[in-house]
Amino acid sequence: MSNLNAIRERIDIVELIGESVKLRRSGRGYSGFCPFHPNEKTPSFYVWADTQRWRCFGACNTGGDVFEFVTRREGLTFSEVVQRLAKRAGVELAPPNPRAAEQSAVQDRLRTVxxxxxxxxxxxxxxxxxxxxxxxxxxxxxxxxxxxxxxxxxxxxxxxxxxxxxxxxxxxxxxxxxxxxxxxxxxxxxxxxxxxxxxxxxxxxxxxxxxxxxxxxxxxxxxxxxxxxxxxxxxTKGALLYGLDFARKAVLDQREAVLVEGYMDVIGAHQAGFVNVVSPMGTALSDRQLQLVRSGNPRIVLALDADAAGAQAVMRSLNVAREDGEREETPAFDPRGLVRNEARLKLDIRVAALPAGMDPDELIAKDPDAWRAAVANAQPVVDFVMNTLAAGRDLKSAKVKAELSDVLLPIIQDVSHPTERGAYIQKLARLLQVDERTLVQTASPRQLRPLPLPAAAAPAAAVEPATTSLNALETHCLAALVNAPGQLAQINRQLRELQQPVLGRNDFAETQYSLVFQQLTSALEQMDAEPQDYLNAHIEPALADILQSLLELGRKSASPEERVQRDLVNSAVRLRQRAIRQRLTELQFIAEQDGAVPDVGEQNPEHNAGTLTLGLQRIQRYLAPVSRRDKISSGL
Incomplete structure (x- = not known):
């Protein structure tokens, strides 16, 4: 932990970000166009020298410190980022623990072989x-x-x-x-x-x-x-992409990754100068492969072979992307005027249509311009699935109409822009020749899988929550969650009752905590192992000691289970309260310096100061009796 703080203190975040983003002075901070998504009309990316933080108020809806920026910009693991920034800052890292050192020695020996x-x-x-x-x-x-x-x-x-x-x-x-x-x-x-x-x-x-x-x-x-x-x-085949070592920089610079099927497809593409091409090596895209290319929010183009097997691989890849792709919660109004939060997929996934009977390698060798056009004109995922599923089907059959709507409506619901989403509903209604209102009524927001509590879990231990330190509050929440991951379901239920998005990595200001939480949610989503076992097996080496400290810290405290659960939920709500206050402070600062908050359109309505203020008021009303109970129990 001290090493990370030393790195932060020695690296000027403005200087580091300024090496790849053109920043201009804006009061006490700096602003520029976000490097993680296409430029907008006005800068939405802000950097603060005094807090050594950055935030994008545009399509990204994210922010962090130097570690988070380099992780997203370079597509590196947290361990790799720590090594790189430590070298830049002149900070000598502590030697790894014996288990990690032994594993590293084995890996180095195998790499030599x-x-x-x-x-x-x-x-x-x-x-x-x-x-x-x-x-x-x-x-x-x-x-x-x-x-x-x-x-x-x-x-x-x-x-x-x-x-x-x-x-x-x-x-x-x-x-x-x-x-x-x-x-x-x-x-x-x-x-x-x-x-x-x-x-x-x-x-x-x-x-x-x-x-x-x-x-x-x-x-x-x-x-x-x-x-x-x-x-x-x-x-591990499903955790690697062939050609990524050569393609990584091009993917980040072009904000586009093109996935092809085979080794020769990648080699042929690179020979012709299309360097942002990689391959999942004959398999459908896996969740771990998806994570390798989604740094920087690139457009992902699937350009698999133009045959039945290729179409099936595309469909499997799309399913993986929908299940494992990063989502953002956006508020929406239901027909009764009540607010609900809907999860929209943040990935832009498209499918390139190749000529029948031609592999990418063959098309590139024969006509590079045709390949370039196929990628540039790649179909949005909804169009591809709609056309693929409808081909050769009896669209007059009520059963076929139901089957297609069951598959397509959840995919349409993932589309982030409401106008685009509405257009697809209209297109599907015309295709199936059904009333558009029927489809709207049938469509429902993507339901998150419930996270059951362990059947016989020991009382969840918690570090003492009575603190005003943001770091300590994050430690409390995360220490409890890594010991009893199922309690995240209770936190999210309470946040939804407060009309708030579920707990996310952006609620944790400490980058290392944010990444541990992200891996914790991945552990809860998979079905192959117990969440704690999965987390221990897949945690990054640079985060292993942090995870063990959190586990030990959580086990030290012994409290009645009901109290621990209540304290954890309330602490998570306080964490969200602090995050909203920080966001409002940033918005106020920008308004004072620039005269107006950046125009981020309707993509991120949660950035609206009024929406944030209403959410903060709901949380304060919820926490008011909690604070009174805390004072009474402490004798104040």
Whole structure:
């Protein structure tokens, strides 16, 4: 914790942000156009030197400190950001704990093995007589020697042990070769090379370090056609994107990520200068892959093969994006005039229509302009799904009408702009030939999955809440939640009763707490493991000590369960109260300096000072009796 504070104190946030955003002096602060979404007519991005904070009042609806800015701008993990900013600030980081140090040592050893393997396969491609046909194949596909070197393409000899012998002669241990996924071991036979007679594609993380391989069979009789590394300490197929190490900067600069199906599609795109192209490696987009490309709120274009399998992959990817994509809560009025909060998807997902029978690689090689146009004119997700599901269906059938409306209405409800949402309702009504009012009545806001309390949970421990410190208040809430994640449901129920959005990462001013909370919500949304187990297994190394401190801090206090739950809910409401007050202070500051609050349109009505004030008044009325009870119980 002290290291993070030292980094904050030594880095001038105005100077750091000013390196990538043109800022102008605005009273005691600075303003500019937000780097995380397309420019608006007036600046909506503000930076304050005195508090070392920034905030966007436009489409992003987010803010934070230097850590949060670099995380979003560069698409890095929190651990990577801490390392980078510590170096910039001249702060020496504390050594990792023994468990983390051991894990890091294992990973470094495997990276060394995999880097050596990539060089071995690459040299075999360049120099082996047996690889002549492979070199001719690549030349026929337009993959130049320079591009082969850039992607370190390779050749695995047609042998059971050629690689094994080379690796052993290079000093690599059998255990490390197996752990890296380069050999297969059995109980009744000698170890053998996993990859034989294959074109090798090194798969790298976003820092450019080899973590595994994809391998294409060179003999049509060999199955499978594509063989990947097994899951290892470094390699999880659904958590990586092929080509991201080269594409990351282009994705951030262009605010657009184009996803294609295969390795050759990525290589062909980069050869033609389309560097913002990556691949989920033949699978539908996963939630972890989505997280890799959504930094900076880019437009995501799915450009998968134009066949039935490609369409199915698009649909699966869209489902993942809808389930795991970041959402924002916006207030809306129901027909009775009551306010409710609706969650809208913040991602802009589109689908590029490719000519029938053509892969991205083929289209790019034949007509780069046609590829450029296909991406530029990519269909919004609603249009694609509507056209795909309606094709060849009997739209006069009442059953088909019901099926299509059941699928399409939730997707339409995810559209953030109300006018665009209304236009899609009209389009669907015309397609199905039903009354538009029927669809409006049928449509309902996306319901969040309930978060059940553990059946036999120990009383949730809490740090002492009687404090005016924002940091201590955040610590109290998060320490209780990581010990009893199911209590988030009670907090969100109370916030909804107060006509407030659910608790979110923006309620936590401390970036490390914000990220722990984000991973906590991910743990609650997944169904594969208990939330605490999932959180412990997936927490970033830089946050591991913080999580353990919160867990220990939460266990120290012992209070009746009912009181702990009440204190936690009230503390979370106080956290929201402070967040609203901070937002109002920022708006007042901008109005005093610039003469008016930036025009952010109808995208973020919660930025309206009147709306914020009404919300604050509701919270104050709720907390008034709570404060009186606290005074009575303390003898004041």
């Amino acid at each position: 995999l880097a050596g393997a990539a060089n071995y396969y690459h040299n075999a491609l360049l120099n082996s007589a047996a690889a002549r046909s492979v070199r001719e194949y690549l030349e026929g596909r337009g993959v130049t020697p320079a591009l082969q070197q850039r992607f370190v393409l390779g050749y695995a000899p047609d042998s059971w042990d050629a690689g094994l012998k080379f690796f052993r002669e290079s000093g690599y241990a059998i255990e490390d070769l197996a752990a890296a996924g380069l050999i297969n071991q059995t109980d009744d036979g000698p170890p053998r090379d996993r990859f034989r007679n294959r074109l090798m594609f090194p798969i790298r993380d976003r820092e450019g370090r080899t973590v595994g391989f994809g391998a294409r069979a060179l003999n049509p009789a060999d199955n499978p056609k594509y063989l990947n590394s097994p899951q290892t300490e470094l390699f």
